[in-house]
Amino acid sequence: MRARTIGYxxxxxxxxxxxxxxxxxxxxxxxxxxxFVLAVFAVIALNVQHMTRILESQVQVVAYLKADxxxxxxxxxxxxxxxxxxxxxxQYVTKEEALARLRKQFGEQAxxxxxxxxxxxxxxxxxxxxxxxxxxxxxxxxxxxxxxVDKVLYRRDTVKxxxxxxxxxxxxxxxxxxxxxxxxxxxxxNTIRISVFARRREIGIMKLVGATDWFIRWPFLMExxxxxxxxxxxxxxxISAGYVWxxxxxxxxxxxxxVIPASPFLLxxxxxxLLSGAFLGAAGSLLSLRRHLRV
Amino acid sequence: MIHTIGVTKVHGKHVxxxxxxxxxxxxxxxxxxxxxxxxxSTLLRLLYxxxxxxxxxxxxxxxxxxxxxxxxxxxxxxxxGVVFQDFESKLLPNKTVFDNVAFALVVTGASRREIKRRVPxxxxxxxxxxxxxxxxxxxxGGEKQRVVLARAMVNNPPLLLADEPTxxxxxxxxxxxxxxxxxxxxxxxxxLVATHAEYIVNAFRKRVIALRDGSVVRDEERGLYAVEG
Numbered sequence: 001m002r003a004r005t006i007g008y009x010x011x012x013x014x015x016x017x018x019x020x021x022x023x024x025x026x027x028x029x030x031x032x033x034x035x036f037v038l039a040v041f042a043v044i045a046l047n048v049q050h051m052t053r054i055l056e057s058q059v060q061v062v063a064y065l066k067a068d069x070x071x072x073x074x075x076x077x078x079x080x081x082x083x084x085x086x087x088x089x090x091q092y093v094t095k096e097e098a099l100a101r102l103r104k105q106f107g108e109q110a111x112x113x114x115x116x117x118x119x120x121x122x123x124x125x126x127x128x129x130x131x132x133x134x135x136x137x138x139x140x141x142x143x144x145x146x147x148x149v150d151k152v153l154y155r156r157d158t159v160k161x162x163x164x165x166x167x168x169x170x171x172x173x174x175x176x177x178x179x180x181x182x183x184x185x186x187x188x189x190n191t192i193r194i195s196v197f198a199r200r201r202e203i204g205i206m207k208l209v210g211a212t213d214w215f216i217r218w219p220f221l222m223e224x225x226x227x228x229x230x231x232x233x234x235x236x237x238x239i240s241a242g243y244v245w246x247x248x249x250x251x252x253x254x255x256x257x258x259v260i261p262a263s264p265f266l267l268x269x270x271x272x273x274l275l276s277g278a279f280l281g282a283a284g285s286l287l288s289l290r291r292h293l294r295v
Numbered sequence: 296m297i298h299t300i301g302v303t304k305v306h307g308k309h310v311x312x313x314x315x316x317x318x319x320x321x322x323x324x325x326x327x328x329x330x331x332x333x334x335x336s337t338l339l340r341l342l343y344x345x346x347x348x349x350x351x352x353x354x355x356x357x358x359x360x361x362x363x364x365x366x367x368x369x370x371x372x373x374x375x376g377v378v379f380q381d382f383e384s385k386l387l388p389n390k391t392v393f394d395n396v397a398f399a400l401v402v403t404g405a406s407r408r409e410i411k412r413r414v415p416x417x418x419x420x421x422x423x424x425x426x427x428x429x430x431x432x433x434x435x436g437g438e439k440q441r442v443v444l445a446r447a448m449v450n451n452p453p454l455l456l457a458d459e460p461t462x463x464x465x466x467x468x469x470x471x472x473x474x475x476x477x478x479x480x481x482x483x484x485x486x487l488v489a490t491h492a493e494y495i496v497n498a499f500r501k502r503v504i505a506l507r508d509g510s511v512v513r514d515e516e517r518g519l520y521a522v523e524g
Contacts, residue, residue, distance in 0.1 A: 005404050202387060208343075209446065210372035211402035213365075 005215075012219035013226060016195045023191040024227060030187045031231020031280065032238070034180035035273050039239040041173035043269065047260055048166040054258045055159050061128040061136065063143045066150045069124055077148055081126050084142050086135030095122040105256045123150070181280055184231075188224050188284025193292050195223060203293065217293065221285050228281020229274060236270035243269075296321045296454055296485045297342060302351035304337050304509075311337040313509040315351070319487065321453070324480040326496045327489040328520055329506035335489035338506070339456050342487070343375045344368050356453060373403055376447030376455040376484075380462035382440040386431040392418065393427040396446045403450065413449055421445045421475055437468035441475070448479060455479060457488040461495065469495060493520040 017024045063081070074092055081090045099120050103110045128143065130136055136154055143152045196203070206216050244262050251259070297319040304312040312334045319325055327335050340346045341353050344360050353360040356374055363371060379385055386395050396417060397410045405413075418424050421441040431439055440460060447455060457476060461469030473488070473495050480486040490496065496503060496519065503518030504511060513522065 005401075008401055201384060205385060205387065205398065206402050207369075208372060208377055208385075209399035209402055210369040210450070212369045215369075215402055215404075 009215075009218045009222060013222035016199070016219060016223040017226060019198060020191060020195050023194050027188050027191040027227040027281075028230040028234065031184050031228050031277055032234035033231075034184045034280075035232050035235035035277055036238050037180060038173070038177050038276075039235055039269060039273055040242075041169065041176060042272075043239065043243060045166060045169040045173055046265075048162055048169060050260050051258055052159055052162040052166060055155060055162065060130050060155055061140060061143065062153045062155065063126040063128060063146070063149045064151045064153070065124045065126070065148050067123050069148045071124070073148065074124075077146060078126065080146055081128060081143060084139055086131050086139050087128055088131045089129040091127045093125050093127055095120050095124050098122045098125065102256075107251065107255050109252065109255050181276075184228070184280045185284040185287060188227055188281050189288040189291075191227060192220050192224050192285045192288035195220060196288065196292050217289050220289055220293070221282055224281040224283075224285025224288075225278045226281065228277035228279065228284070230277075231281075232274045232277025235277070236273045239269060239273070240266045296323070296356060297487065298352070298354040299338070299341070299348075300352040300354075302338075302341065302348045302353060304334075304341065304346065305349045306337075310509050312341075312348070312506075315506075315509070315511055317504065317511065317514070319485065321485055322480070322483060324477060324486045324499075324501045325488070326499070326501055326503045326518070326520075327487060327506065328491060328496055328503055329512075330491065333506040334509040335506055336458050337509075339377075339458050339487070339489055342454075342456055343377055344371055373450045374452045374454065376444075376450070376452040378440070378443050378447050378455070378457040378460045380459035382436070382443045382460075382463070385443050386439060388431050390430075391427065392423060392429050392431070392434070392442050392445075395431070395442055396449050399446045399449050413451075414445075417445045417449045420448065420479070435468075436464050437472060440464065440468075440472055444472070444475060444479075448484075452484065454485045455487070457486070457490075459490055460488065461490065461492055466494065470498065473499065491520075496520040 065077070069077075071094075078090050078092050081087060099113065099117065099122055102122075103113055106113060126143070126149075128139065130139060140152050140154050143149055203216055240262075243266055247259050247262055250257055297317065299315050299317045302312055302315045303310065315334075315338065327338065329335055337346065341348055341360070342355055344355075344363060347353075347361065355371065358371065360371070387398065390398065393414055396414050400410045400413065415424065415427065418427055421444050423438060423441050423445065426434065426438065426442075431442070434442065440463075444460075455476070460476070461472050464472060469492060476486050476488060477499065500517045500519075502516050503513065503520070505513035
């Protein structure tokens with residue numbers, strides 16, 4: 001296609017949006033809302049997934065030792081735990097190390113810990129890596145039986161719970177996405193129908209003087225894609241601003257929760273949003289053209 | 296240029312054309328006459344493939360339109376110029392005369408240079424050389440019809456169809472437009488004009504094909520609108 005022709009089609013598409021202001025605005029808003037809701041779900045689901053993965057990669061079983069545990073027995077207890085069936089590795093974590101770790105996780109909020117640092121409330125612990133999740137129950141029971149062990153925490157439960165939350169979110173998100181995408185296609189399609197109607201004289205003349213079907217369709221297709229893109233842009237800005245704000249708050253209040261850093265995460269989300277917006281818009285337009293532009 | 300072979304066209308229960316067989320050679324100028332509802336417009340619509348015959352074959356420029364694929368219709372339209380009675384609705388009010396005419400080239404993907412070369416030439420041909428920058432609402436009826444004519448001719452089609460082109464014009468302007476069609480015909484374009492303007496047909500003395508109730512009732516060279524006596 002010649003550059004001149006593309007320029008023509010582009011101008012026509014913009015013209016259509018301008019002439020059809022109210023409906024165009026309605027379309028853009030609906031697309032924006034749809035994609036925003038989608039993005040919110042996607043962002044939450046991805047974050048839950050992220051958390052799950054991090055937890056999974058971390059220690060699977062932690063045995064907290066009694067507060068009065070004698071450190072002289074450190075090597076004994078490590079060896080005992082190490083030789084249990086199904087245990088891959090054992091690491092002894094002193095309460096000082098645990099506090100330092102916590103400090104790191106708290107980041108800028110580390111000062112909060114100063115209050116408790118004087119009298120470290122944490123206890124020494126054994127971090128136990130399993131050969132496979134299947135042996136967890138047995139290992140947990142045996143760890144409990146070791147003298148000096150206070151509580152045993154099996155993080156696998158947390159991981160499992162997170163995984164089910166993630167899959168529920170994914171399912172809900174998919175259903176919602178389907179419905180909203182459908183609504184988007186319909187409203188864009190309706191907008192384009194009106195645009196086609198407004199240009200029926202022009203279309204008639206175009207047919208008369210020998211414009212090909214695609215030459216007639218392109219401006220409408222582009223109009224639809226632009227409406228979608230406009231909506232997507234709004235959604236991308238909203239989700240980006242919102243995410244940055246939420247991440248800031250989470251890091252402030254719940255610094256130990258691992259959230260996905262804003263960059264380049266938001267860039268990827270925005271790319272997907274813009275692509276889906278343009279695609280939904282074009283699809284809506286095509287739907288309308290098939291029904292209302294018999295060329 | 297045009298051949299219709301045993302063409303019948305039925306709209307619902309109404310028979311618009313009845314077994315019409317016609318042959319129009321390249322370079323001819325033909326008047327298609329008859330009262331309203333005789334089938335003149337239907338016949339023209341078959342020729343630019345706006346409609347298809349119910350029975351029979353339609354050939355235009357060595358092409359059997361019955362076999363024409365929908366996606367090839369645009370290419371037929373570029374070789375068949377069409378002019379209507381309601382020129383008012385055939386112009387884009389927000390475009391200048393130049394752009395209205397150029398429109399027919401733009402939709403075919405013509406280059407800017409091509410457009411700059413051909414539009415002024417065709418505006419000159421229809422006598423609107425000085426109106427290129429005017430908008431339709433600034434033009435008289437006759438001038439608007441000239442713009443439509445210029446647009447129909449800008450692709451240099453071998454065939455020009457005119458459906459009551461002077462229907463909304465005063466007699467003086469009508470004769471001018473018809474003179475322009477004759478001029479276009481002299482340059483080699485086959486021209487088929489549907490009209491019921493008796494004085495025009497009688498003034499030009501061209502081939503006349505008369506339709507009545509969808510049938511060809513007369514076809515004579517250098518004919519008059521009606522048979523004398």
